[in-house]
Amino acid sequence: MPTADDTRASTPRAPRVTIRAVAEHAGVSRQTVSNAVNAPDRLSPTTLDRVRRSVAALGYRPDRAARALTSRRSGLIGIRVGATAHRTAAHPDRLLHELVAAARPHGYRFLAFDAPYGDDAAEIAAYAELLAAGDVDAVVVADTHPGDARPGWLAARGAAFVAHGRPWGDPDATHPWVDVDGALGVRLAVEHLAERGHRRIGFVGWPADGAGGDARRAAWREAAGALAGPDATAAADDPAAAARAVAPLLAGAGAAPTSLVCASDALALGALAAVADAGAVPGRDVAVTGFDDSDLASLPRPGLTSLRQPIRLVAQTLVEQVLDRLGVDLGRAPAPAGPVPPELVVRASSAAPAPAAVRALSA
Amino acid sequence: MPTADDTRASTPRAPRVTIRAVAEHAGVSRQTVSNAVNAPDRLSPTTLDRVRRSVAALGYRPDRAARALTSRRSGLIGIRVGATAHRTAAHPDRLLHELVAAARPHGYRFLAFDAPYGDDAAEIAAYAELLAAGDVDAVVVADTHPGDARPGWLAARGAAFVAHGRPWGDPDATHPWVDVDGALGVRLAVEHLAERGHRRIGFVGWPADGAGGDARRAAWREAAGALAGPDATAAADDPAAAARAVAPLLAGAGAAPTSLVCASDALALGALAAVADAGAVPGRDVAVTGFDDSDLASLPRPGLTSLRQPIRLVAQTLVEQVLDRLGVDLGRAPAPAGPVPPELVVRASSAAPAPAAVRALSA
Structure with a gap:
């Protein structure tokens, strides 16, 4: 067992090379050194080169705190971690990983904070604290819902943000958002089953939510059309309830x-x-498709046909949209906000054609 | 679809109340205001009260950048996000959530960075950059492995850190670590099966790894003793390989x-x-137990008996250990480092007693 004393040395640092030392070495003002770090385009190439040589010669490293005081930038984007609805965010750890990877080339990192799920006021209080203290330059708002108070608060404050999830029930929202196209995913699943010969395609969704759940159910009704029986739909919040709802x-x-x-x-x-x-x-007599392509779909055998979110693209778009709001030069237009298409991954739960009897009946 | 121009206002801020204004209002020096924020125990109660009244009257909010320059503290703990081995970290998003929640009362937050999994050199380079720039005060090292270069590098640098995962193969390590007691978990599973009447208990693990996998296999051999048949063990890296290995x-x-x-x-x-x-x-003729109590165990029906990590306790211990290294006053001793016990969660995959024939044979 470790003891508490041996490495308590509490982070000694090498003597810090100051901005003043660099300025003296280069024969320029401290502001010029600061510009070389934070706004190199304001300097002539000759001056910039001279400062950079001094930076290299002295081993100067701009300290984030000093840089932040100069630039009023923390280089951090805030994101809430914690529980999500229906696990629709699917793999929150993978999304965070991809967000971090997408932000890194632009010199930005993520600050993780928590707030109770579904409590807009608590999350807004966290935003207020983070933004007021300059702890973050922007935030990613996750898991939007109808009546969501967060985007409006951030927009009114003029804060840079992007939403993961569309502005449900708010057609006037003008902020950038990124969301998987759940309706398209359901259509892909319905079309896949119809191609396999299925002529009676049911739907299992969540109880009415005025948001993604309703959109998926509506997409099923529209795509399945005559293939959707009059009562071929069930609603549930978890697997056990779904099993009970599907039995009838x-x-x-x-x-x-x-x-x-x-x-x-x-x-x-x-x-x-x-x-x-x-x-x-399952899979032979009755086909089943899921959504999210989680471990639950890919690891059990036989596997579950599901819809995979392009998490890397979602993350890249979120990052580029929010950095664009911050005025960061991406070198090109940010990846377009809006819905992103999921990909159908076919596994054994829907791999077989519809039972012959069914095909014969419907022929 | 949103357009890019409407809320580009790039984070306007209210005029900032400066530390100088607070000092003038309170009739004290700027250092005294700084102490009131960063080291209140250095001030007399009277002075502290006077400064705090001025802070409240003016609406002063210490800026993180300014605070960091004064205290040389970023208030951030770094943690790598991304892929992990065998998913043994189990629910990395839940662990991060609990880490954030545990750090918040102490005024600390987490900075998420990424580095390729299993590439110690790349991760050390990330630490070096974060620590040199003052972006983080400390790091949590996750997913330790034999020959791990990270703890030694951090210890040599005198950096504050704690490891999630024990120092495999390094009995001389003196840094604090927290790790689920995998051997205890396996013993709990073996004892549970023995109590249900099982007299032939096999084991399915990973290929030899010199770390947690080997420890779990050794714990099975020891706990099962005569109940472990001579060849009742299989090794695999994923479910499909496990199915093939178990069949014989x-x-x-x-x-x-x-x-x-x-x-x-x-x-x-x-x-x-x-x-x-x-x-x-499964469950009736042959019982099966897992480890991690992931979605794979709890959501399918019948459920899988598994071992649940006390993730909240793990996170709290990691945070308290690392803050203690930073010299943060926790008001008490940090939660003790070392192994933490998992909890057996019994579900249908092992709920039935052993088949009568087996019990009769072994009686």
Whole structure:
């Protein structure tokens, strides 16, 4: 077991080379050295070169605190970590990783803070503290919802931000947002099942939410059209509830769906369990698709057909949009905000064609 | 779709109340104001009260950059985000959330950076940059491994750090570390299965790694003793490989294990698939246990018996240990470093007693 004393040395530092020392070495003002670090375009190439030689000769490293005082920039973007709705953010750790990777080439990093999930006021209080203290230059607002108070507060304050999630129920919002195109994903799943010969395609979603859940259900109704039976839909919040909600659909005798499009991988797990409980073989007798391409989809065997979010593209777009708001020169236009398409990943849960009886009936 | 111009206002700020204004208002020196913010114990209660009244009257907010210049503290702890080995960190997003929550009461936040997994040199380069620039005061080193170059580098530099993961193969390490007690977890699983009447308990782990995988396998051998058949062990890196590796064990006729302790939930999934492929019912005919209590264990039905890491305790201990190294007054001793016990969560994959035939044989 370690003891507490041995490496307590509390971060000694080498004597710091000051901006004054660099200025004297280069024979320029301290402001010129500061400009060389923070606004090199303000200097002539000759002067910039002279300062840079002195910086190299003395081993000067601009300290973030000093740099921040000069530039009023922390170089940090705030992001809340913690619980999310329905796990729709899917792999929050992977998203954070990709955000960090996308910001690094631009000299920005992420500051992680927490606030209770779904408590806009608490999260706004955290923003206020971070922005007022200059701890972050901008924030990424995650997991938007109807009536979301956060984007309006940030916009009114003139703060730089981008939303992960569209402005549900607020058609007048003008801030940049990035969101997976859930409706497109559901359409891809429906079309995939129709191509496999399925003629009765049900849907398992969340209870009405005025947001992504409703959008996915509406997309199913539209894409499935006549293939969606009148009552071939169930709503649940978790796998166990989904299994209970799906059982009556499967007991619908001749009108039972032969395939189920689900709004998440977790709900799809429940659907798979209900199929097995009904004495059918998931994937062979009743096809099931999920959404998120989480561990739940890819690791169990047989695998679950699902929709994969392009998390790297989402992260890159979020970063470029928010840096553009900060006036950072990206060298090109930022990746366009808006919906990003998910990709259908076909696995055994929908790999087989629809049962012959079903195809014959519907032929 | 949003346009790029409307809220580009690039973070206007209210005129900042300076430390000088507070000093003049309170009739004290600027150093005294600084002390009131950063070292209040250096001031008399009367002076401290006077400064605090001026701070409140003027609405002064100490700017992080200014504070950092004064205190040489960034108030940030660095942590790498990204891929991990075998997902043993289990729920990296939940760990980060708990770390952030544990640090907040002490005025510390986390800076997320990335580096390629398993590349010590790259991660050390990231530490060097962060520490030299004063971007972080300390780091949490995650996912330790045999021959790990990171703790030694940080210790030699005198940097404040704590490791999530023990110093594998380095008995002389003196830095604080926190790690789940994987061997204890395996013992708990073996004892649980023995109590259920199992008399042939196999093990599914990772290939030899000189670290946590080996420790879990050794713990199984020791705890299972005579209940571990001579060859009742398999090694694999993912669920599909685990299923292939387990199949021959189950074909071992009378000597086949009636239960399998697995080093992770992902490996346990493979074991469950192999049991089903062998025509047996997982949980009823052959019990299976996992490790991590991930979504893979808790969401599918029937659920997987698994071992849950006390992530909140792990995070709290990591934070308190590293803040103690930084000389932060916690008001008490930090939570003790070292191994932390996991908790057995029993679900249907091991809920049934061992098959009667097996119990009779072993009676």
